Amino acid sequence: MSVQASAAQPPRIEPPRIALVGNPNCGKTALFNALTGSRQKVANYPGVTVERKTGHAVSPLGRRVQVIDLPGTYSLRARSPDEEVTRDVVLGRFAHEEGPDALVCVADATNLRLNLRLVIELKRLGRPIILALNMMDAADKRGCRIDVATLSAMLGVPVVPTVAIRSGGVAGLLNQIDRTVASAFECAEPCSWSEPSSRDLRAYHQEVESILARCVTDAGLPPLATQRVDTILLHPVFGLLFLFAVLFLMFQAVFAWAAAPMELIDGAIGGVKDWVDTTLPDGALRSLLTDGIIAGVGSVVIFLPQILVLFFFILVLEATGYLARAAFLLDRLMGGVGLHGRAFIPLLSSFACAVPGVMAARTIENRADRLATIMIAPLMTCSARLPVYTLLIAAFVPDKPVLGGMVGLPGLVMFALYAAGILSALSVAFVLKRTVFKGAREPLLMELPAYRLPNPRDIALGLFERAKVFLTRAGTTIFALMIVMWFLASFPGAPADATEPAIHYSAAGMIGHALEPLLAPIGFPWQIAVALVPGIAAREVAVGVLGTIYALSGSGEALHASLAGALAESWSLPTALALLAWYVFAPQCLATLSVVRRETNGWFWPAVMFAYMIALAYGAAFVVFRVASGLL
Numbered sequence: 364m365s366v367q368a369s370a371a372q373p374p375r376i377e378p379p380r381i382a383l384v385g386n387p388n389c390g391k392t393a394l395f396n397a398l399t400g401s402r403q404k405v406a407n408y409p410g411v412t413v414e415r416k417t418g419h420a421v422s423p424l425g426r427r428v429q430v431i432d433l434p435g436t437y438s439l440r441a442r443s444p445d446e447e448v449t450r451d452v453v454l455g456r457f458a459h460e461e462g463p464d465a466l467v468c469v470a471d472a473t474n475l476r477l478n479l480r481l482v483i484e485l486k487r488l489g490r491p492i493i494l495a496l497n498m499m500d501a502a503d504k505r506g507c508r509i510d511v512a513t514l515s516a517m518l519g520v521p522v523v524p525t526v527a528i529r530s531g532g533v534a535g536l537l538n539q540i541d542r543t544v545a546s547a548f549e550c551a552e553p554c555s556w557s558e559p560s561s562r563d564l565r566a567y568h569q570e571v572e573s574i575l576a577r578c579v580t581d582a583g584l585p586p587l588a589t590q591r592v593d594t595i596l597l598h599p600v601f602g603l604l605f606l607f608a609v610l611f612l613m614f615q616a617v618f619a620w621a622a623a624p625m626e627l628i629d630g631a632i633g634g635v636k637d638w639v640d641t642t643l644p645d646g647a648l649r650s651l652l653t654d655g656i657i658a659g660v661g662s663v664v665i666f667l668p669q670i671l672v673l674f675f676f677i678l679v680l681e682a683t684g685y686l687a688r689a690a691f692l693l694d695r696l697m698g699g700v701g702l703h704g705r706a707f708i709p710l711l712s713s714f715a716c717a718v719p720g721v722m723a724a725r726t727i728e729n730r731a732d733r734l735a736t737i738m739i740a741p742l743m744t745c746s747a748r749l750p751v752y753t754l755l756i757a758a759f760v761p762d763k764p765v766l767g768g769m770v771g772l773p774g775l776v777m778f779a780l781y782a783a784g785i786l787s788a789l790s791v792a793f794v795l796k797r798t799v800f801k802g803a804r805e806p807l808l809m810e811l812p813a814y815r816l817p818n819p820r821d822i823a824l825g826l827f828e829r830a831k832v833f834l835t836r837a838g839t840t841i842f843a844l845m846i847v848m849w850f851l852a853s854f855p856g857a858p859a860d861a862t863e864p865a866i867h868y869s870a871a872g873m874i875g876h877a878l879e880p881l882l883a884p885i886g887f888p889w890q891i892a893v894a895l896v897p898g899i900a901a902r903e904v905a906v907g908v909l910g911t912i913y914a915l916s917g918s919g920e921a922l923h924a925s926l927a928g929a930l931a932e933s934w935s936l937p938t939a940l941a942l943l944a945w946y947v948f949a950p951q952c953l954a955t956l957s958v959v960r961r962e963t964n965g966w967f968w969p970a971v972m973f974a975y976m977i978a979l980a981y982g983a984a985f986v987v988f989r990v991a992s993g994l995l
């Protein structure tokens with residue numbers, strides 16, 4: 364290109380773009396957050412980031428730079444959908460997007476061998492590269508010495524040590540970004556890339572070995588403490604016992620730790636309700652506020668402490684590095700039903716919510732294995748089912764100690780409900796892998812992360828984000844649905860010669876009565892029928908609707924304790940058990956269906972999912988209702 368031609372080009376307005384590329388779990392997202400002030404999810408296992416995320420950083424010279432965070436990969440020879448995202452962004456093949464102007468290769472300084480191989484592969488692209496040697500704190504602690512100047516000279520790229528999790532730990536990288544982007548625009552042609560041959564790979568390997576020999580003393584064995592802990596935690600017997608103990612403790616804590624704050628919230632909501640009751644005159648507005656909004660939204664908000672306790676456990680497990688080990692421990696079990704070992708993390712994420720769980724399945728290479736994982740992810744008990752479970756347990760399960768006083772009966776029932784979800788997921792996988800998704804099972808290959816102490820700030824931020832999501836949902840979707848439900852449940856009003864509560868004659872009552880024959884075989888009264896329909900939008904809405912319905916039916920205060928009381932009075936035990944069985948399989952929410960549509964590129968699989976889950980829910984509720992009615 365001649366000098367004149369380039370001078371004639373209009374100056375580029377948009378900021379330079381740099382992409383963070385590196386092996387899984389080397390700290391790319393932690394760096395991204397440090398550079399851009401974002402709060403993307405950071406956790407100590409491979410495959411946390413499965414999408415491309417962007418943010419902006421401002422360099423020390425005041426230059427605005429767009430930063431792109433990417434899923435981890437070992438090579439551009441992408442094998443799984445998350446790796447394809449990285450390949451496409453780096454090569455400028457991502458829809459409507461040019462390739463980045465420069466690459467920041469992020470490498471875990473304690474584990475350079477695999478990381479450097481990717482750097483050498485990326486160098487072939489001809490794009491400006493900076494190598495960020497991240498986790499330098501951990502490398503120092505392990506006594507691993509890296510000669511940064513020689514490394515930079517041998518690779519022919521600038522190398523900067525970073526500690527993404529320490530304040531000021533990315534200052535050197537920002538300075539280098541300034542220097543690199545100043546010259547980066549000159550080579551913005553599309554990259555040419557072809558898959559490295561096995562000969563290329565051998566050459567890369569040799570190059571890495573000679574670099575390591577010259578630049579690194581102690582290429583880094585896993586630290587001794589990690590090895591010692593792993594002899595117990597990865598033990599086929601003790602390891603499994605430990606895993607079950609952790610899960611058991613988690614369910615017990617969801618009840619025990621959350622009890623006091625739940626009472627506080629209950630009291631506060633009751634106080635607001637009393638205030639409205641005494642301040643406003645009796646009438647439609649007061650009913651809308653107390654029976655519709657306060658009873659409806661309040662009966663959902665009260666579960667915030669339980670959700671936070673559950674997330675506390677998940678966040679701590681994710682941060683320590685234990686999750687990847689649990690995946691290894693359960694690999695045999697998962698293999699037994701034909702599931703890929705990599706399905707463990709998506710399934711575990713689904714305990715929080717099926718949406719990130721379904722997305723995490725992107726790390727599975729094989730399409731059949733990925734689809735099988737996606738199809739069973741919503742069977743894992745997501746946190747939106749907690750309110751339903753807890754409400755019914757509070758209403759029907761006495762709080763008495765069992766197993767010699769070690770645990771409470773409610774905690775045990777909760778554990779059993781979660782176990783039922785897991786067992787049904789495994790059974791469905793077993794059937795799917797022998798019918799629709801046949802195929803050989805691939806072995807689980809996953810690097811085990813080093814154990815790390817959870818960073819209290821990360822855990823606090825994670826909980827804060829969770830609380831925000833939960834309360835926003837309560838304040839928007841659930842709030843709006845409750846207003847609609849209140850209108851449906853209040854109008855038309857009761858006729859003059861009414862013998863039943865007014866709600867019986869309302870639109871909601873009519874809908875409920877219309878659906879009643881369909882649900883009578885499984886023991887559901889019309890009130891449940893009314894709650895199940897909006898419950899598809901978001902499962903916990905069903906609890907809110909029951910709150911409103913029973914408040915309008917005039918059976919008391921309708922806050923948590925009294926809603927449970929109202930249910931205990933109006934429903935038989937077989938009905939309650941059938942509803943619990945229904946919710947183990949409950950048709951998944953709209954958010955899950957739409958993410959499955961996106962991940963599978965069509966409506967076919969979400970339709971199959973909806974149909975099979977509703978059939979299972981109906982079947983399970985039917986069996987439970989009949990058996991319980993016969994026995995009790």
Ligand SMILES: Nc1nc2c(ncn2[C@@H]2O[C@H](COP(=O)(O)OP(=O)(O)OP(=O)(O)O)[C@@H](O)[C@H]2O)c(=O)[nH]1
Pocket residue numbers: 385386387388389390391392393394404405406407408409410411412413433434435436497498499500501525526527528529682815
């Ligand atoms: N000690 C130490 N830990 C770090 C550093 N950077 C990141 N970590 C930790 O390393 C783990 C992985 O960090 P992430 O940022 O999620 O890694 P990632 O490369 O984005 O991982 P994927 O998205 O799974 O590819 C987390 O537990 C971080 O807290 C660092 O500089 N020092």
Ligand SMILES: [Mg+2]
Pocket residue numbers: 391392393404411412433434435
């Ligand atoms: Mg990440």
